[in-house]
Amino acid sequence: MAKTGNENSLGTAEGAVMGRATHALHADSPVLNDRWAIHLLDPATRLQIQNPEPSAGTNDWDDFDSAPLFALNVGSLRYAEDEVERCFRNGIRQYVILGAGFDTFALRRGDLCDELRVFEVDFPDVQTLKRKRIEQADAAPDAMPTFIPVDFETSSLAEALERSSFDPNGRVVFSWMNTIPYVSASAAESTLREIASLSAPATRIVLNYSCDVPLSETQIAYLKTLQGKVSQSGEPLQSRWKPEAFESMLSDLGFTVVEHATERHLHERYFEGRGDGLSPGVPARLIVAELRT
Numbered sequence: 443m444a445k446t447g448n449e450n451s452l453g454t455a456e457g458a459v460m461g462r463a464t465h466a467l468h469a470d471s472p473v474l475n476d477r478w479a480i481h482l483l484d485p486a487t488r489l490q491i492q493n494p495e496p497s498a499g500t501n502d503w504d505d506f507d508s509a510p511l512f513a514l515n516v517g518s519l520r521y522a523e524d525e526v527e528r529c530f531r532n533g534i535r536q537y538v539i540l541g542a543g544f545d546t547f548a549l550r551r552g553d554l555c556d557e558l559r560v561f562e563v564d565f566p567d568v569q570t571l572k573r574k575r576i577e578q579a580d581a582a583p584d585a586m587p588t589f590i591p592v593d594f595e596t597s598s599l600a601e602a603l604e605r606s607s608f609d610p611n612g613r614v615v616f617s618w619m620n621t622i623p624y625v626s627a628s629a630a631e632s633t634l635r636e637i638a639s640l641s642a643p644a645t646r647i648v649l650n651y652s653c654d655v656p657l658s659e660t661q662i663a664y665l666k667t668l669q670g671k672v673s674q675s676g677e678p679l680q681s682r683w684k685p686e687a688f689e690s691m692l693s694d695l696g697f698t699v700v701e702h703a704t705e706r707h708l709h710e711r712y713f714e715g716r717g718d719g720l721s722p723g724v725p726a727r728l729i730v731a732e733l734r735t
């Protein structure tokens with residue numbers, strides 16, 4: 443199945459970068475100043491972001507309030523990048539972005555990427571489209587990631603990384619943001635198991651997942667509508683986890699959980715006092731974990 447969207451609806455990778463481009467261009471104090479996002483859009487979408495007009499109501503997502511979800515996504519990326527910077531200061535020189543989509547870290551973080559090698563993992567067709575957009579951009583990337591095509595459901599992350607210049611003896615930081623909900627629970631677990639077995643001790647991972655916790659009526663209705671939208675786009679939500687189950691899975695695989703945060707913590711860290719009211723309103727959990735020696 444193609445994962446790059448169609449004329450009525452962008453795929454989740456493109457939808458996410460479109461949100462970041464809008465945020466970087468129009469928000470006061472962006473939570474993540476993704477100045478490269480705008481360059482990765484198709485020309486029509488770029489024009490629409492640069493000159494926003496009331497929607498003509500032709501897009502499948504036009505009737506959906508995507509702000510709470512977008513805030514979770516952008517806040518989670520900021521959370522991941524803050525962790526990556528900490529890891530870099532602690533000597534880690536490899537960064538693997540799982541479900542990278544149209545992530546722009548390598549393209550804009552030349553300050554780190556002279557020394558930090560970035561690997562991006564996603565579906566092959568998403569990566570092909572992204573490479574094309576980078577080539578066509580009227581900006582020069584600070585650095586290029588190494589693209590590692592993988593379908594978490596059907597292929598092995600470890601084998602794909604082994605075929606690349608990834609160094610299994612060097613410590614690494616993995617991020618897996620805004621993607622685990624779209625992956626089956628078994629594929630998420632087997633990917634984490636592969637990470638644990640292929641990586642050097644004291645490797646870190648930062649991720650978020652959709653949590654199975656008691657919800658308000660409003661939250662239930664919001665998630666139901668979201669499920670309908672993403673299913674229509676061909677990328678249904680597939681997994682939700684009880685926080686204690688996720689944490690014990692990581693522990694069984696050999697990770698020590700360093701932090702297990704909620705969307706409320708994300709709000710307090712990055713969104714408190716914003717004038718535009720942007721706030722991560724979708725229930726989620728974020729984890730930083732370290733592989734035991």
Ligand SMILES: C[S@@+](CC[C@H](N)C(=O)[O-])C[C@H]1O[C@@H](n2cnc3c(N)ncnc32)[C@H](O)[C@@H]1O
Binds near residue numbers: 564
């Ligand atoms: C919502 S996007 C998030 C992209 C990026 N992490 C971000 O935050 O902007 C989800 C990403 O996961 C990728 N993805 C979903 N299921 C996948 C799978 N089975 N194998 C590889 N990539 C997958 C999608 O192609 C997409 O790029």
